[in-house]
Each structure stands twice: as C-alpha cells, then as structure tokens.
Ligand code: ADP
C-alpha cells in the first residue's frame with residue numbers, strides 16, 4: 001500500500017483517544033485483542049475484567065462519575081450478550097457509555113460463523129445508537145457520533161459493532177475521515193415564562209419540598225442547589241444516588257422523615273429525578289392528590305409522566321436551578337424556618353433517628369444490620385466513594401451511612417440491578433486514582449450481591465486497587481439460616497429439595513477470596529473484631545481488603561409504619 005497505512009484496531013484506538021476517552025474495561029479474545037493493545041498504546045487505561053457484565057457496569061460508572069463515557073470492549077456473540085445488562089442499566093440510569101463489540105467476519109455472515117449473532121439489531125433495544133461502521137475510513141466519524149450521542153440530551157449507552165475482519169485490515173491514512181473531539185454537551189435553559197410560573201407556585205407553597213435526583217448529581221449542579229436550599233430555606237430530600245449533592249448533615253435534609261415529607265408536601269420541586277417506582281410514581285397514597293410538581297429535566301419526554309406538572313422547566317439542571325434562584329431572589333422569598341411544616345418534619349426526624357440509634361446500640365450477638373453500619377459509619381473516611389448493593393444491606397446502609405459529597409454513592413440504581421458493586425468499585429477506584437489520589441472506595445455488599453461478580457476480586461488485586469469490600473453476611477438473600485438450623489435441615493434429605501431458595505451456605509468465608517489473591521481478608525463476628533478490621537483496612541491505604549461480617553441471619557430492617565413501605569426499595 002502506498003502512503004502510511006493504519007489498521008482498524010489502531011483507528012479505533014486513535015479515534016477514542018481523540019474523543020478524550022480515558023478508560024476501557026473489557027475481556028479480550030478473538031477478534032478484539034488487538035484493539036485493547038492499540039488502546040493501551042495510545043494511552044487509554046485498559047482494565048481487563050473477569051466477566052463482560054462487570055466490565056460493562058464499570059465502564060458505565062466512569063460515565064456517571066466523570067461525565068465522559070467509559071468504553072466496554074468485548075468479543076462477539078456471548079461476550080456481547082453479557083453486556084446487555086450493563087447497557088440496559090446505563091441507559092435506564094441515564095449514564096453515558098460506549099460498548100464496542102467484535103463480531104464475525106463480514107464474508108461469513110449468515111453462514112454460522114464463530115460466535116455469530118445479530119448484534120446491531122440486538123443492541124437497539126438497550127442503546128441510543130447501535131451501529132456498524134460501513135468501512136474503516138468512517139470509524140472515527142462513527143466513534144465521534146457515538147460518544148456525542150451518549151452524552152448529549154438524556155445520556156445513555158451507544159453500541160459500535162466491529163466486524164472481525166476490520167481489526168487487522170489496513171487502510172491508507174489519507175483516505176480516513178478523522179474527527180476532532182466533539183463539543184461538550186450544549187447547555188439548555190428553561191423558557192422564561194416557565195421559570196416565572198414555577199417561582200409563583202413556590203412562593204405560595206405552605207409545605208414545600210425539594211427532591212434532588214441523580215440527574216442533579218450528574219449535571220454537577222451542587223453549588224447552585226446548595227444556594228437554593230440556603231437562600232430559600234427549603235426542606236430537601238435526596239434520592240439514593242443524589243445523597244451528598246447537598247451534604248446529608250445539612251440542617252434542611254429531611255431524609256429521615258421521607259414518608260412524611262412526601263405525603264404532606266403541597267409543592268414539590270423535582271430536580272433531575274423521575275416519578276417512577278423510586279418516587280412511588282408521584283401518586284397517592286404517598287403524595288397529596290393535588291400536589292403541585294415543578295419538574296426540571298433535560299428530557300422533554302419525561303415531563304408530565306404520571307403526574308400533570310404545575311410547571312415544566314426543560315433544560316440543564318445546573319443552569320435552570322440558577323435561573324430559578326435569580327427569579328426567587330427577585331421576589332426576596334424565604335420559607336420560614338418556624339413553620340408548622342418544619343416542626344412536623346423535625347419531630348419526625350428526631351423520632352426516626354432515635355429508633356435507628358436504639359437498634360444500633362443493641363449488644364446482642366450475632367450483630368444486626370444497624371450495629372454493623374453504626375461502626376462502619378464511625379470508621380470509614382468521610383470522603384470515600386461508597387458503593388452499595390444487596391437488598392437490606394443497601395436499604396439500611398442508605399439510611400445509616402451519610403454522604404457529604406456529590407457523586408459519592410453508587411448503588412443498584414433505577415433498574416435495581418444486583419451485581420453492579422464490584423464493577424462500580426473498580427471504576428471508582430480507577431477514577432479516584434487518577435483524579436483525586438488517596439480517596440478510598442468502600443464497597444458494601446450483601447453476601448448474595450457479592451456473589452454475582454466475586455471473581456473481580458482478582459481484578460482488584462491484579463491492579464492493586466485499594467478497595468475495601470465489606471460483605472454483610474446473613475447467609476442468604478433477604479434472610480438465611482444459621483449453621484445449626486442448616487445442619488438440622490440437611491437431615492431431611494436431598495439439599496435440592498429442602499434448602500430454602502433464599503439460603504446461601506452458612507458462614508461462607510468470602511474473605512478467603514481476597515486473601516487468595518494477596519489482599520487482606522478478615523472474618524468478623526463481634527463489634528470489637530469489626531472495629532479492629534475496619535481500623536486496619538482504613539490505615540493500610542495500599543492493600544485491597546475484604547471484611548466478611550457475620551450478622552444475624554434473621555436480622556431485618558426496622559418495622560415500617562405503612563404496609564406499602566415494606567415491599568418498596570425505599
Ligand atoms: P433518581 O434515580 O435519582 O430518582 P432518575 O435517574 O430517575 O433519578 O432521574 C434522573 C433524571 O435526570 C432523568 O430524567 C434525566 O433525564 C435527567 N438528567 C440527566 N442529566 C441532566 C441534566 N444535565 N440536566 C437536567 N436533567 C438531567
């Protein structure tokens with residue numbers, strides 16, 4: 001070939017680099033190995049994982065934490081199929097993500113090629129864009145479009161399919177359509193009349209409530225939201241992943257009076273949160289029938305879902321919050337701190353906090369969830385990135401562990417996905433390593449949740465990522481059996497017929513998975529052992545560690561006031 005040649009793999013790597021892609025997670029194999037090698041050669045950090053699903057979760061967490069998509073690189077067929085959960089999770093969470101899948105050679109298509117699967121078609125359901133470049137020459141343009149599409153408007157996942165024969169094929173550089181880095185997402189603002197309408201509704205409110213969602217965290221709106229809370233004296237409630245946008249210890253945080261706040265608010269300002277199951281659809285009995293919702297979102301199609309809003313502010317949360325702030329300043333409005341509404345909320349907060357404290361201080365063994373979280377809260381660094389999953393572990397942990405910084409909490413999210421934890425923790429540790437050195441990642445997992453991607457502990461040790469994993473172990477899913485009951489039960493015969501579906505093996509030594517790969521493992525049963533293990537792992541900033549905390553297999557969350565709360569995730 002005349003002129004300088006470039007391979008498909010090199011083109012892909014250079015195009016990703018040109019779009020400022022920093023991280024790639026994946027598993028190599030035919031036909032994508034060369035792409036990973038080329039990516040490393042241009043300075044993209046490549047993290048080799050043990051399962052594509054975890055790799056895809058990791059790449060999506062990079063998108064949420066940095067605002068720029070991470071890339072997940074996988075092989076054809078099964079490798080691609082293992083990313084479906086990650087692509088769906090990213091799109092449903094509104095996080096940017098790029099998945100690059102190898103596929104079979106073009107000249108073998110429909111012939112029953114190795115790992116052949118209709119990947120572009122399959123990708124459509126999970127992605128904002130699912131494409132295959134028609135030639136090597138257009139690869140940079142396709143990658144630019146995918147990166148841009150993943151970030152612009154409502155963020156989400158994009159899939160790029162690379163036929164195997166493209167990877168080592170060469171083209172002349174002069175025939176390639178190179179692309180500059182796409183511009184940052186344009187910032188849209190709400191219509192002036194809508195801002196004015198919203199302010200008019202807010203100033204007449206008697207029982208206002210600000211709900212902060214993970215869209216607000218994603219848009220880096222923390223400074224303006226903090227100003228809005230302080231200037232207007234508004235009570236606020238974060239959704240699970242919006243915890244920390246305004247610190248949980250801010251006096252206006254009413255998270256501990258969540259049900260009361262939702263049930264009695266007359267005006268709700270909804271900042272980047274959907275009225276889906278997490279917020280009980282905005283409907284009675286969780287809300288007043290005539291609650292006035294002021295909805296702020298970047299996605300026009302979201303406005304009006306489930307509840308007819310009193311005002312709709314279409315635009316970027318940060319920009320629109322500033323608009324709202326200006327408008328309320330003009331009207332010199334501040335919600336009085338001595339209102340009956342505040343008294344009601346404060347009374348409820350006090351009551352609820354005392355109930356949790358009572359449970360946390362129980363001395364009985366095995367420990368309950370509240371005791372465990374009480375000690376974790378005391379000993380982990382205040383600025384650590386918290387990853388959390390598992391049904392009770394995540395729900396109770398959310399109420400017991402405060403967040404003080406935005407984008408500091410990653411969990412099962414809108415899709416309620418279990419198995420995201422280790423991938424998220426690896427992504428968070430990579431981002432922390434490069435952007436805020438010294439910041440720790442603490443990954444708190446139920447024993448069942450840990451099992452989904454437990455082998456990623458090897459990945460953690462291979463890259464020496466100083467992640468602290470805490471497995472809150474109750475021998476099962478929701479509840480489990482203690483060792484004695486387990487023994488008794490097995491006397492009745494074949495385990496397959498008598499082991500309860502919720503049960504996992506009692507006293508499983510998950511900490512040995514960590515020590516098997518050179519990290520530190522701790523098996524703890526008492527508060528003292530837990531404190532010692534936490535102190536040791538937090539002090540040792542270099543080594544990955546896993547604390548396996550045995551708790552009462554029948555430990556439950558505290559009784560809920562309303563029956564419709566017990567089944568919900570909140
Ligand atoms: P939560 O789980 O915290 O309730 P959701 O994921 O349901 O939050 O909602 C987040 C919302 O934020 C989505 O509707 C999404 O369209 C919106 N969003 C994402 N980024 C922005 C942004 N920059 N500005 C405004 N809204 C945004």
Ligand code: MG
Pocket residue numbers: 390446447448472473474475476477478479
């Ligand atoms: Mg469990």
